[in-house]
Amino acid sequence: MRTRLAAILLFCFSCSVPDAAAAGASVTAGDFKDVVNVGTPAMGPGGKLVATVVSRTVWNDDRSDSDLVTVDLVSHRVHVLVRNRKGLDAPQFSPDGTSIAFLADAGSGDDAHAQLFVIVRDGGVARQITHAGADVDEFAWRPDGRAFAFAATDPEPKKTGAARFEDSFIFTTEPIVAHSAPQPDHLYTIALAGGTATQLTFGTHSDASPSWSPDGKTIAYTQYVDAILNDQNESHAELVDVATKAARALTGRTMWEVDPIFAPDGKHIAYLYTDGDSQVALSQLYVTTPAGGAGTEISGKIDRPIGDAVWSHDSKTLIATAPDGLTNGLYRISLDGTFARLRPGDVTPGIPLSTTGGAETPELRHALASDGTLAFVGTWTAQPPELFALAPGAPATKISDFNAALSQVAWSEAEPISFPTTTGVTGDGLLYLPPGFTPDRKYPVVVFIHGGPGDPTAMTFDFWAQVMAARGWLVLRPNYRGSPNLGYAYQHAILYDPEDGPGKDIVAALDAVRARGIVDEARIAVSGWSYGGIMTAWLISKYHFWRAAVSGASVNDWITDYGTADDSSEDLALLHGSPFVGDNAAEWRAVSAISYVADVTTPVLILSDVGDNRDPFATSSMYWRALRDNHKDATLRVWPIAGHFPSDPVRIADIYHYWIDYIADRFR
Numbered sequence: 001m002r003t004r005l006a007a008i009l010l011f012c013f014s015c016s017v018p019d020a021a022a023a024g025a026s027v028t029a030g031d032f033k034d035v036v037n038v039g040t041p042a043m044g045p046g047g048k049l050v051a052t053v054v055s056r057t058v059w060n061d062d063r064s065d066s067d068l069v070t071v072d073l074v075s076h077r078v079h080v081l082v083r084n085r086k087g088l089d090a091p092q093f094s095p096d097g098t099s100i101a102f103l104a105d106a107g108s109g110d111d112a113h114a115q116l117f118v119i120v121r122d123g124g125v126a127r128q129i130t131h132a133g134a135d136v137d138e139f140a141w142r143p144d145g146r147a148f149a150f151a152a153t154d155p156e157p158k159k160t161g162a163a164r165f166e167d168s169f170i171f172t173t174e175p176i177v178a179h180s181a182p183q184p185d186h187l188y189t190i191a192l193a194g195g196t197a198t199q200l201t202f203g204t205h206s207d208a209s210p211s212w213s214p215d216g217k218t219i220a221y222t223q224y225v226d227a228i229l230n231d232q233n234e235s236h237a238e239l240v241d242v243a244t245k246a247a248r249a250l251t252g253r254t255m256w257e258v259d260p261i262f263a264p265d266g267k268h269i270a271y272l273y274t275d276g277d278s279q280v281a282l283s284q285l286y287v288t289t290p291a292g293g294a295g296t297e298i299s300g301k302i303d304r305p306i307g308d309a310v311w312s313h314d315s316k317t318l319i320a321t322a323p324d325g326l327t328n329g330l331y332r333i334s335l336d337g338t339f340a341r342l343r344p345g346d347v348t349p350g351i352p353l354s355t356t357g358g359a360e361t362p363e364l365r366h367a368l369a370s371d372g373t374l375a376f377v378g379t380w381t382a383q384p385p386e387l388f389a390l391a392p393g394a395p396a397t398k399i400s401d402f403n404a405a406l407s408q409v410a411w412s413e414a415e416p417i418s419f420p421t422t423t424g425v426t427g428d429g430l431l432y433l434p435p436g437f438t439p440d441r442k443y444p445v446v447v448f449i450h451g452g453p454g455d456p457t458a459m460t461f462d463f464w465a466q467v468m469a470a471r472g473w474l475v476l477r478p479n480y481r482g483s484p485n486l487g488y489a490y491q492h493a494i495l496y497d498p499e500d501g502p503g504k505d506i507v508a509a510l511d512a513v514r515a516r517g518i519v520d521e522a523r524i525a526v527s528g529w530s531y532g533g534i535m536t537a538w539l540i541s542k543y544h545f546w547r548a549a550v551s552g553a554s555v556n557d558w559i560t561d562y563g564t565a566d567d568s569s570e571d572l573a574l575l576h577g578s579p580f581v582g583d584n585a586a587e588w589r590a591v592s593a594i595s596y597v598a599d600v601t602t603p604v605l606i607l608s609d610v611g612d613n614r615d616p617f618a619t620s621s622m623y624w625r626a627l628r629d630n631h632k633d634a635t636l637r638v639w640p641i642a643g644h645f646p647s648d649p650v651r652i653a654d655i656y657h658y659w660i661d662y663i664a665d666r667f668r
Helices: 029-034 161-165 463-470 488-492 500-514 531-542 558-564 568-574 585-590 593-599 617-629 649-667
Strands: 049-058 063-072 078-082 089-093 099-106 113-120 136-141 147-153 185-191 194-199 206-212 218-224 235-241 247-249 257-262 269-274 283-288 308-311 317-324 327-334 339-342 374-380 383-390 414-419 427-432 443-449 474-479 519-529 548-552 604-611 634-642
Touching (some): 029 049, 049 089, 049 383, 218 257, 235 257, 283 317, 414 500, 427 463, 443 500, 474 500, 558 585, 604 649
Parallel strands (some): 443 519, 548 604
Antiparallel strands (some): 049 063, 099 113, 235 247, 427 474
């Protein structure tokens, strides 16, 4: 799906935001404005420079200003190439390393779209390459550096007069908040000098992730059946001949196949394939040849879902990444399936996620230098995001210091925990300890549940868990079944059991902490967003020792979610078929928290965005009404925006303001 505890002042987001924490001070919610975000890095071919997008919050305007920068791997010198440009994203070095291409917004008003730009590596004026009528979403340099392939959204047809108001569309599996049919992406090529782009692919399907053959004659790409997010499982790898525009399928599959990548020598193509929905099946790395066919699966011995991969420059191995325990693992995989784990040290690769306590598996396609050095964004629990470089045979080295302003904050410690489950797999997670923790005291505990369920908690920088711990609370972040970091058996165990089994795992994790004698049994809260919100609503229905609960963006009625969300196929994948067929509805009601509102005894704050297309607001509204009608203590707070979780800094902080204060009020 998907402060300190002292009974003094609670942080007020309507008040002025304080400056960065003084030396040695515990983190406060106000420090959120000082966190610098670092985007996915691109490595220069010689392994001497890394390009990335760095974003800083402009609090009073509720926005982030973004710069395109390079960082020298030896001197760590930062050079700003493009300053404060809206929509900055996806930098890539040219094959010879002399230029950097990137995406940024161009135009204004309704004519503002993401376009492709190029700038000389040492600086200057960026030159706009594309002038597409809609967003350019992805691009790839041709291997000779003289042209690009790019994917751009088809522009909406121009209408005039009364036709402007003839805007009905055929509705299929879009979310209920959709106002128009989504337009597909198609592939184009364009010369480095710019000019007219040449369209290569056509039709109602949508195309993405172009990868050039080394001779520049063929492009591998992912073809989706259409542009509707819910239909993205219907995808497969294709090849298109640049000269003739003739396209053909690579393997013959029609589902769950993405991201084909040509090897540098052109002899092989790697791609990802999942034998079923990714909630309950592992994404595996395959290698085939340009002649076609499924080829060979080479990542099965890892028993983790592969998130991304990049070819080594000798075309003999690939580096891949996958969630593994309390980190994101990096692996060098040979074509025969043997692999070696790369050891970056204590740092966890990947950009931290907003609500889960984990990190995205790193994007690797443009992160590897010819000498084998890999660049990535890394964190740990006391380290905000920075750039790291991993050279062969050496631990990772931090090469940036964008978050120096937070270096004096006294971050809380986090300990790994383990707990038994009925799956046969031992669960894991993290326990954040409050400042000055001592094992001979008892502390309030907040169970802070990750979402997904495919976004496991890891040893990453988790700002809001830190804020909760600074309140004097233990913060428990367990990885329940369905989490993909412990192998197929644990991930697959969520099938037909989306809440009861995971709920037992979460309680088992809590019991493991209770056994240490450090929990104030009268002050235990449970909370989460997305699947974490789902589990929160389930847990207060089935267990009654909670002092407070915060359930954000929850699916409280699975049948309603199936009929309204943008990922209804994922609902089907967890259960035994449509709730509108045969007797299936009983199963859907049995896993819905709304069926058990009469049993709830815990005060609950329900949070939602009214335009949420993933876990629609309708189920939160229904849940609140059901609780109210049964005379339960429930509050529903909503934000008047679209999306599953806010992207703007003020609203992100506002959500956690109400979340944390609600728990604090009930812990008094």
